[in-house]
Each structure stands twice: as structure tokens, then as C-alpha cells.
Amino acid sequence: MSASEDIWILGIHMTKFGKHPTLDSVDLGAEAIIGALADGGVTMADMGILAAGNLMGSGGIGQQLQKQVGQTGIPVYNVSNACATGATALRTAIMAIRAGECDMGLAVGVEKLAGAGLLGGGGKPKSDEKVWDPSGRYGAVANPDGRIGTNTMPGVFAQIGMEYGHKYGGATFELFARISEKNHAHSTLNPLAAYSKAMTLEQIMGDMMIAYPNTRSMCSANCDGAAAAVVVSGEKLRTLSKEQQRRAVKVSASILTTDPWEEACQILPNVNTLTKNAATQAYEKAGGGPADLDLVEWHDCFATAELVHYDNLGLCEEGGAVEFFESGATWRTGLLPVNVSGGLESKGHPIAATGIANIWEICQHLRDECGDRQIEGAKVGLAHVIGLGSSCGVHILEKSGL
Amino acid sequence: MNQVPLVDYLVLGNQPHLAVNRCTSCGANFFDRRNACAACFGTSFEKADVPTGGVLTAFTIVTFAAPGIDVPFVAGVVDCGGISVRANVINTPPDPEHVSLGMKVRLATYSLGLDDQGTEAVGFGFEPA
Numbered sequence: 001m002s003a004s005e006d007i008w009i010l011g012i013h014m015t016k017f018g019k020h021p022t023l024d025s026v027d028l029g030a031e032a033i034i035g036a037l038a039d040g041g042v043t044m045a046d047m048g049i050l051a052a053g054n055l056m057g058s059g060g061i062g063q064q065l066q067k068q069v070g071q072t073g074i075p076v077y078n079v080s081n082a083c084a085t086g087a088t089a090l091r092t093a094i095m096a097i098r099a100g101e102c103d104m105g106l107a108v109g110v111e112k113l114a115g116a117g118l119l120g121g122g123g124k125p126k127s128d129e130k131v132w133d134p135s136g137r138y139g140a141v142a143n144p145d146g147r148i149g150t151n152t153m154p155g156v157f158a159q160i161g162m163e164y165g166h167k168y169g170g171a172t173f174e175l176f177a178r179i180s181e182k183n184h185a186h187s188t189l190n191p192l193a194a195y196s197k198a199m200t201l202e203q204i205m206g207d208m209m210i211a212y213p214n215t216r217s218m219c220s221a222n223c224d225g226a227a228a229a230v231v232v233s234g235e236k237l238r239t240l241s242k243e244q245q246r247r248a249v250k251v252s253a254s255i256l257t258t259d260p261w262e263e264a265c266q267i268l269p270n271v272n273t274l275t276k277n278a279a280t281q282a283y284e285k286a287g288g289g290p291a292d293l294d295l296v297e298w299h300d301c302f303a304t305a306e307l308v309h310y311d312n313l314g315l316c317e318e319g320g321a322v323e324f325f326e327s328g329a330t331w332r333t334g335l336l337p338v339n340v341s342g343g344l345e346s347k348g349h350p351i352a353a354t355g356i357a358n359i360w361e362i363c364q365h366l367r368d369e370c371g372d373r374q375i376e377g378a379k380v381g382l383a384h385v386i387g388l389g390s391s392c393g394v395h396i397l398e399k400s401g402l
Numbered sequence: 403m404n405q406v407p408l409v410d411y412l413v414l415g416n417q418p419h420l421a422v423n424r425c426t427s428c429g430a431n432f433f434d435r436r437n438a439c440a441a442c443f444g445t446s447f448e449k450a451d452v453p454t455g456g457v458l459t460a461f462t463i464v465t466f467a468a469p470g471i472d473v474p475f476v477a478g479v480v481d482c483g484g485i486s487v488r489a490n491v492i493n494t495p496p497d498p499e500h501v502s503l504g505m506k507v508r509l510a511t512y513s514l515g516l517d518d519q520g521t522e523a524v525g526f527g528f529e530p531a
């Protein structure tokens with residue numbers, strides 16, 4: 001085997017997102033793996049690597065899954081990269097193929113999150129506040145969360161959207177709610193979404209406030225789910241059947257970045273610069289630009305987050321995100337549909353599965369297999385995730401020309 | 403009365419203020435204990451005072467928080483002369499009518515109460531200026 005630059009997705013599968021009270025993480029992950037292998041027309045015997053992600057579980061999800069779907073002795077990489085975990089698992093498999101270690105690999109992400117409640121807040125409250133005792137890297141005598149800003153995810157991402165508004169204007173409560181209205185409307189065509197009900201602007205704005213300006217329906221939905229993908233080198237793909245070659249989706253860019261240091265980046269997470277960097281690298285690698293994209297799935301973990309990425313991924317001029325959204329371009333029927341799946345706000349966000357599920361959505365459109373929500377003639381799509389802390393994964397995918 | 407700051411970068415006294423660890427090579431500012439500079443990898447730092455006045459550049463009004471935290475409260479980022487500070491906005495009603503992007507604010511301290519040894523913890527926030 002030689003190092004390969006030419007990487008393809010051969011098979012991919014996502015489970016229904018939502019509540020699965022009778023299934024555990026291994027059940028869901030196994031369903032995704034078996035589905036992806038069947039979709040690609042291959043078996044565990046063909047896999048040379050397994051990369052697996054699961055954030056909330058007990059660890060070692062890769063080996064737990066092998067014990068159900070096939071123990072072939074291949075290397076397992078258990079990866080963890082916050083909400084970018086799924087994308088990181090996929091990229092791990094891609095790197096192994098690119099390095100010439102194997103010609104086929106498997107990536108899976110799975111999460112059990114239904115009913116998990118608010119993420120990121122608080123941690124362990126100090127029960128012994130009887131003596132003010134400094135501890136930690138800030139010498140804090142009490143938990144800073146809630147006393148010095150907020151660590152809750154809805155609150156952090158609310159500020160990220162508001163910061164954009166401070167810089168460029170126009171980012172009102174109503175504007176953010178209308179982004180959510182779009183994604184909830186899109187979800188009505190997605191049978192795998194955790195929530196697939198359209199919501200009116202009044203319902204969204206009148207919903208329970210979580211962290212202004214994010215109401216409950218503007219927050220990603222905690223749910224259970226899994227997604228898995230089989231990746232293959234171009235050389236190997238050309239030895240497979242015509243049908244496998246036709247349905248395969250080309251990975252024309254697979255990029256992972258973290259945030260470079262800049263003023264304030266350790267105060268409020270900066271999800272902008274690392275996304276801009278990832279997008280620039282991805283467009284360069286794919287030899288194209290935003291104008292070539294037919295659809296985009298990205299990390300709308302909160303309505304306030306979707307806004308800033310119109311700008312970060314270069315879909316509009318710097319500072320033009322509000323105007324770009326208001327043009328209607330990002331609706332399913334618009335010039336450049338964003339989050340046709342319903343996005344994380346309605347499809348759901350089982351953290352480690354999200355990065356592969358976004359790619360599944362793009363693949364279904366590129367294969368012309370997306371049913372009622374098919375974007376006609378889709379040839380190129382982009383999938384983006386942010387893991388706070390931070391990591392950004394961007395994949396550009398292309399319809400097979402084989 | 404003995405006082406202790408909520409965090410070690412809050413300097414108490416007649417004129418309470420915040421102080422950063424500033425990299426002596428590149429000038430990058432940090433609030434936490436440092437091993438090295440994230441910008442230039444230098445390992446030498448000096449204390450520098452942060453201006454007590456600033457502008458609110460981002461905020462949210464948090465309705466759901468960890469147990470023991472009174473809600474709603476305003477969390478935000480304040481630009482204090484080019485140094486961004488994470489803080490709550492205090493001494494004003496926590497609603498969008500009273501808190502706005504770009505508003506001028508200034509540092510204010512408040513008591514977190516006494517411990518069993520009679521020491522008072524003092525926290526900080528920013529109030530409308």
C-alpha cells in the first residue's frame with residue numbers, strides 16, 4: 001500500500017436521533033456501524049482501523065463496540081474532542097488511510113444524552129464554603145461559574161452571537177429567533193430528527209428563556225444517537241463495484257483546527273478565527289470556494305452560533321451575516337441552504353455523533369437519496385462542527401464522478 | 403475585618419482593581435496562573451493593573467445556572483482599555499432594557515459573606531458607569 005491523497009466515503013449511516021430508553025451506547029453505536037458497513041457493501045473484515053468517539057460514557061467505546069460487531073484485532077483509537085469528536089474520529093480514519101497504514105477504515109460517534117439537562121454549568125458546587133480557601137488556577141474561594149460570567153453552553157454561545165452584534169449591528173433577539181424558525185421548518189422533512197415540528201416566531205420567542213437571547217427552542221436538543229462512516233482510499237475504491245464507486249462520496253477536504261492565541265480568546269471562546277482558518281484551508285485543499293457549495297450543514301448548537309458562521313465560512317462579506325440571512329439564501333429553497341436537516345436545534349445534538357451525522361446529511365444529498373428534502377442537483381457540500389475549547393472540523397464533500 | 407478576594411486577580415484595598423499576568427516578551431495578558439505564554443511561549447510574567455472602566459462588548463442573561471447561583475443574572479465581556487475581562491454586570495436590573503451592548507461600565511465589588519473564621523470574601527462585577 002502507498003500513501004493516498006484520494007479519500008472517499010464508501011458507506012455511512014445515522015440512527016434516528018431522539019430518545020432511545022431501551023438502547024445503550026453500544027446498541028446505538030453498533031446500529032450505526034452495521035448500517036455504514038452495509039451501506040458500503042463491506043464487512044468488519046475489510047476495516048483496517050476503528051476510530052470511535054463517546055464523551056459521556058465510561059471510556060473505551062471502540063473496544064466495547066468491537067466486542068459486538070466484530071473483533072478483528074485492528075487498532076482502535078478512542079477519540080475525544082468535545083462536540084468535534086465525531087469529525088475527529090472520521091479524520092483519524094482518513095489520516096490512517098492517507099498515511100498508507102490501511103485502505104479502509106471505520107469511524108463512529110455515539111452519545112446517550114436524552115434528559116441530560118443543561119451542559120457546561122457549574123461543575124461541583126463548593127459544599128464547604130465555611131472557610132474561604134483559594135484553589136485552582138485563579139485562586140478562587142468559591143466557584144467562579146455564575147459569579148464571574150457563565151460557563152453554561154447556552155450562555156457562552158449567546159455571548160458569541162451578541163459579540164457579533166456589537167461589532168456589526170443588527171443582531172436582535174428576533175433575528176436569532178428567525179434563524180431558529182428556519183431550522184425548525186427544515187426539520188419537518190427529516191424523519192430522523194429528534195424534533196420535527198415547525199415553530200412560529202411567536203412560539204420561539206415566547207418559549208422558556210434559557211440564556212438571553214437563546215430561548216429553549218433556540219438551543220440544541222440533548223438526545224441519543226449515533227453515526228458511523230466507512231472511508232476508503234481512491235485506489236481501493238477503483239477495485240470495487242461500479243455501484244459502490246457511483247455512490248461513494250469524495251472527501252475533497254478534511255481539516256481540523258484549534259484556536260490560535262489572540263486577545264480575549266481565553267475570556268470568551270473565540271469560535272470565529274479557528275473556523276475561518278479551517279474554511280480557508282478546506283477551500284484551498286478542495287480547489288474551490290464558497291461559491292461552489294450547494295449546501296452546508298454546520299454547528300448551530302444555538303441560534304446565536306449559526307449567525308457568526310455565515311461570515312466565518314465566507315458565505316458573505318465580513319460583517320454581512322445578518323443581511324445574508326435576511327436575503328433568505330439559507331432556507332432550503334434559497335441560494336445556499338444551511339442546515340436542511342433541521343440543524344442541531346431540531347435534529348438534535350448527541351455530541352460525539354454530530355460530526356459524522358452532519359456528513360451523513362451531505363452525503364445523502366450528493367447521492368440524490370435524500371427524499372423530500374433533497375437539494376436538487378447537489379454536487380458539493382460542506383460540513384462543519386465546533387468543539388468548544390476549541391476545535392473546528394470542516395469537511396468538503398463531492399458527488400462521485402466515477 | 404479580614405478580607406479575601408473571590409479570585410487572586412482581584413486586588414482589594416482602597417481602590418479595588420483587577421491585575422493580569424503580563425508576558426514580558428510579547429505583552430499578552432492572562433488572568434490565570436501561568437506555565438508559559440500561549441502567544442509567544444515565553445515564561446516571564448509581570449503583574450499589570452487593568453483599568454477599572456470599560457465597555458460591555460458581549461452579554462447574556464442567564465436564567466438557568468448551577469445550584470446556589472441566583473438567577474437571572476447578566477454575564478458578559480468588558481473591554482477595559484484593550485484587555486477583555488469576563489464578569490457579571492451587577493447593580494442594575496437583569497433585563498435587555500437595562501443592559502445593552504456598548505454600554506459603559508465600571509468595576510464594583512460586593513460581599514460574598516463571612517466564613518467561620520470571620521473572613522469576608524469579596525467578589526467583583528461591573529455596574530453601569
Ligand SMILES: [Zn+2]
Pocket residue numbers: 425426427428429430439440441442443444
Ligand atoms: Zn508572550
